[in-house]
Amino acid sequence: MSDRKVTFGRIFWPSLWAALIVSVLGLIIWLVVIGSFISGFDQDTSLKVKNNTVLHMTLNGQIAERSSSEFDPASFTMTTTPGVSDILHGLEAAKDDSKIKGVFLEIENLSCGFATAKEIRDALDAFEESGKFVVAYNSGEYVSPMEYYIASAAEENYGFPTSTVHFLGLGAELAFFKNALDKLDIEMQVIRGSNNDFKSAVEPFFRENMSDSSRLQIERYLNGLWTEYKNDVSSARGVSANELDRIAENALVQDVNTAVEYKLMDASKYRDEVIDILAEKAGTKEGDDLELLSFSKFSKKRFYQDQTLVKADDPNIAVILAEGGISKNGDGLTSDEICELFRDVRANESIKTVVFRINSPGGSALASDEIWREVKLTNETKKVIVSMGNVAASGGYYIASPAETIFAEPTTITGSIGVFGVIPYTGAMLENKLGITFDRAQTNQHAIMTTNRKLTEDEMALIQKNVDEIYDQFKTRVAEGRGMTKEQVDVVARGRVWTGVDAKSVGLVDELGGLRDAINHAADKAGIKEQKVLYYPNVEKDPIEEILEQIAEQNNASIELSQTKIPGELLKYYEKLKVVESYYGIQMRLPYEITFE
Numbered sequence: 001m002s003d004r005k006v007t008f009g010r011i012f013w014p015s016l017w018a019a020l021i022v023s024v025l026g027l028i029i030w031l032v033v034i035g036s037f038i039s040g041f042d043q044d045t046s047l048k049v050k051n052n053t054v055l056h057m058t059l060n061g062q063i064a065e066r067s068s069s070e071f072d073p074a075s076f077t078m079t080t081t082p083g084v085s086d087i088l089h090g091l092e093a094a095k096d097d098s099k100i101k102g103v104f105l106e107i108e109n110l111s112c113g114f115a116t117a118k119e120i121r122d123a124l125d126a127f128e129e130s131g132k133f134v135v136a137y138n139s140g141e142y143v144s145p146m147e148y149y150i151a152s153a154a155e156e157n158y159g160f161p162t163s164t165v166h167f168l169g170l171g172a173e174l175a176f177f178k179n180a181l182d183k184l185d186i187e188m189q190v191i192r193g194s195n196n197d198f199k200s201a202v203e204p205f206f207r208e209n210m211s212d213s214s215r216l217q218i219e220r221y222l223n224g225l226w227t228e229y230k231n232d233v234s235s236a237r238g239v240s241a242n243e244l245d246r247i248a249e250n251a252l253v254q255d256v257n258t259a260v261e262y263k264l265m266d267a268s269k270y271r272d273e274v275i276d277i278l279a280e281k282a283g284t285k286e287g288d289d290l291e292l293l294s295f296s297k298f299s300k301k302r303f304y305q306d307q308t309l310v311k312a313d314d315p316n317i318a319v320i321l322a323e324g325g326i327s328k329n330g331d332g333l334t335s336d337e338i339c340e341l342f343r344d345v346r347a348n349e350s351i352k353t354v355v356f357r358i359n360s361p362g363g364s365a366l367a368s369d370e371i372w373r374e375v376k377l378t379n380e381t382k383k384v385i386v387s388m389g390n391v392a393a394s395g396g397y398y399i400a401s402p403a404e405t406i407f408a409e410p411t412t413i414t415g416s417i418g419v420f421g422v423i424p425y426t427g428a429m430l431e432n433k434l435g436i437t438f439d440r441a442q443t444n445q446h447a448i449m450t451t452n453r454k455l456t457e458d459e460m461a462l463i464q465k466n467v468d469e470i471y472d473q474f475k476t477r478v479a480e481g482r483g484m485t486k487e488q489v490d491v492v493a494r495g496r497v498w499t500g501v502d503a504k505s506v507g508l509v510d511e512l513g514g515l516r517d518a519i520n521h522a523a524d525k526a527g528i529k530e531q532k533v534l535y536y537p538n539v540e541k542d543p544i545e546e547i548l549e550q551i552a553e554q555n556n557a558s559i560e561l562s563q564t565k566i567p568g569e570l571l572k573y574y575e576k577l578k579v580v581e582s583y584y585g586i587q588m589r590l591p592y593e594i595t596f597e
Helices: 008-042 084-095 114-129 145-151 178-183 200-205 212-237 241-249 256-261 271-282 295-311 335-347 365-379 427-434 457-482 486-492 500-505 515-526 543-555 568-581
Strands: 053-062 068-072 077-081 100-111 133-138 156-159 187-192 291-294 317-323 353-360 362-364 384-393 405-408 413-415 420-425 497-499 533-536 587-589
Touching: 053 084, 053 271, 053 295, 084 100, 084 114, 084 295, 084 515, 100 114, 100 145, 100 271, 114 133, 114 145, 114 212, 114 384, 133 145, 133 271, 145 212, 156 256, 156 271, 178 200, 187 200, 187 457, 200 212, 200 420, 212 241, 212 497, 212 500, 291 295, 295 533, 317 335, 317 515, 335 365, 335 533, 353 515, 362 365, 365 384, 365 457, 384 515, 405 500, 405 515, 413 500, 420 457, 457 486, 497 500
Parallel strands: 053 100, 053 291, 100 133, 133 156, 317 353, 317 533, 353 384, 384 405, 384 413
Antiparallel strands: 068 077, 187 420, 362 587, 413 497
């Protein structure tokens, strides 16, 4: 046996080169495989619509302002959230497609705001007015008020025989954390703008129930929403608003059968029976299958095709979509992104006017002011028309105020012109619960502003002054944008929330209507005859999403992995506390999170 030593280099370098070669070959093989997939799918990228097609619109889960897709590597599937823009565009395109006979609307576990529901509902009405049909089917175990509201727009509205339907009116329940914080020895030091008695976003941290001001505005907007709800359902179903009130007051509708009895639905049906009705309405010949086409796929393809053509053909109207809590950066509606989009629009010479779609409860005062500046600068050269979604309140209203014209749905929640700051005091909790104490050395008396000691009266006064200055600036911005005096703004401010109808009556909103109304108004103001609407952020095609969609369609199956889930009610409160955690600096934020279940 040889006693010759094997050096490190003789082992390391050949191994390294072998690993690199294998990695490169693996990458090449992977790219070839993916390329084959993509080229195979690209051979048939156009959407084929057959004669007598019925679009299958499934509203299940969240609806956002713009569509998004997220890849789940665990299940190798895409989770897609539809956008209002896609839905509206899809229904508009379907109206003009002679091969499409109608829409089969299937609703289950829907989550969306009131204004979103109204926009979809109005678009369904317009689709039916073109001479085509809409058949709705409530297939979930529980039919929520929002699900029924959308479904009631359909020419025919059916429900699963054993589904629960509660037609009970609208209500709001707020959670208050004061007692829990007391048990933890945590005190929330709250500073609101002077006279901001309606700015009740902070009340859960120092009260056990609603203040009189809070209760007043909640009851006011709930009654406003309920009036709109009743009027729309009454018009669609031929049942008087007074009768709808009587049904709700006495809890007369409990399930699909009683909904049919009181004329809120047409019949109790199993799904196969509804399919037979659709086949007959579509003119499907005996023995042939009903031509059902995914509305989601149709609307997404048509929207992408339209945006691709518009982008290449000198667009003249920009629609900037902004949704979520306002912050400097991160998730949601960020000033970094929105400001850049406005700068891009100003630089695009073919763009003549801008529609700014806002769906936001507000957030950071600094980020709101950054966006306000860009809206103002843009409005000086290209008129900005605001379209409010479910909510455009506090900071969401602040960024709307410099616009030429403001549109809101009757059910939009807006206003909330006010400011607050929240500074927790955690020193007592850390000392009493964990035995942690603190000591300090400092050059000046205010050098250490920390959550581990309570603010002094002087420090509270300093912060109050800062909050009041921002509130005064807020009123000044609104007065300038709306052509009002600060005294007039102060009357409708104080943090008070308004519905779109009430906001119009007090001068905070110009017109009632949805996104399409705002786009038409923008075109008229700019003298545009042929609308070429480009949405921002621009729509982009995701090849991986395309591949996964094709695989899912071919296999008609997806992998599902069981996951441990936090109970929904606990998760809801956890999410609320996470929002509080994101409070940084002075806030312009809606007093409540408004959901309809």
